[in-house]
Ligand SMILES: Nc1ncnc2c1ncn2[C@@H]1O[C@H](COP(=O)(O)OP(=O)(O)OP(=O)(O)O)[C@@H](O)[C@H]1O
């Protein structure tokens with residue numbers, strides 16, 4: 001092999017890469033929070049409503065789950081761009097990830113709601129709780145436990161998926177790596193280090209999620 | 220007092236309750252017996268408004284349960300209900316299970332709610348399980364938890380829907396004992412039950428349901444010793 005590895009430029013860029021990694025985490029985390037809220041809404045709409053609103057929610061879920069994430073991202077970038085609607089790369093990635101997260105989580109939540117027996121709801125109502133109290137105090141906490149691990153997976157997925165952001169000009173971890181790599185032609189070295197950073201981020205998320213689960217779900 | 224007049228209830232085309240007239244006095248314990256599908260559970264659900272009715276009236280302490288302006292959540296606080304399936308809230312400890320509704324429905328402070336909950340749990344003999352999760356309880360203990368949870372709302376009435384029929388035989392006794400304790404303390408109770416010994420020993424009157432009507436209703440000695448309705452005679456010969 002006559003390729004000489006040069007790691008020094010990569011290490012010099014490490015602070016910038018870590019900075020970009022934070023951006024990756026930020027956009028993934030925000031898209032998760034939004035995804036959970038919207039996914040919850042979508043699942044409730046699909047469970048309780050009929051007609052056009054329900055159809056829209058179903059279309060959202062179907063598209064999010066059954067088309068490539070990259071195309072979903074392109075839609076918010078180039079797709080809307082074709083109609084003269086332009087967003088910053090950050091917003092494009094945030095919207096794309098949120099769209100995807102919400103669609104996947106909606107389906108998980110729907111399964112979760114189905115797994116909480118009706119008798120729980122009846123018992124809560126018989127105690128005089130309102131429908132809203134019954135949902136927030138009895139149903140949703142149980143659903144959250146059921147969907148906790150799928151949710152963790154989705155968070156990991158969002159971190160990894162955000163790397164597609166470099167294709168719409170977003171300088172998150174992959175975009176930043178690409179930027180440095182193309183300047184120095186140390187492509188392998190840069191992406192090797194970046195892969196390690198992704199790996200560590202994912203491991204931290206999984207570990208934190210396990211710790212949180214131990215605190216949250218004692219039953 | 221619970222007053223039921225000309226109650227009709229149907230699910231779609233299926234007429235389940237076909238004109239029920241029934242008064243339950245304060246302090247009375249009424250047992251309801253009858254074949255499966257005769258409408259016993261449905262009656263209880265109508266009384267606390269978990270099911271809508273098509274015709275008639277139900278008054279609880281003079282309040283029209285199905286009236287347009289009635290606040291059902293308020294009515295239900297006055298009607299504790301225990302179901303056949305144990306439905307403790309699995310994500311809450313035993314103590315939290317009982318304290319939750321006093322806090323969020325009756326708006327007591329956290330401390331007051333916990334105090335009420337602990338008192339009721341001791342009352343049903345679960346004082347040593349306060350910080351356990353329901354998954355660590357036996358079926359009988361879960362049903363006593365359900366009783367304590369209902370009692371924490373300080374209802375005037377308790378409705379039991381076959382509270383013991385999902386239990387292993389050796390656990391039935393502890394739940395019946397708790398129900399008997401309440402009866403002796405003067406609680407007004409309607410108990411749908413398959414336990415004839417309970418109906419006979421604890422209740423003031425027994426109502427026999429047959430195909431959506433009350434076929435016979437009398438004090439237990441009379442009803443069990445000299446049943447008048449042929450349907451009741453048949454029913455009793457089967458359960459004995
Ligand atoms: N939600 C519902 N939708 C449609 N039909 C129902 C519903 N609930 C009850 N029914 C029907 O109403 C009838 C009476 O049911 P109910 O549960 O009141 O009987 P029950 O006397 O309590 O019987 P069991 O002893 O088996 O509990 C049955 O034919 C049942 O199938």
Ligand SMILES: [Mg+2]
Nearest residue numbers: 259260261381
């Ligand atoms: Mg029943």
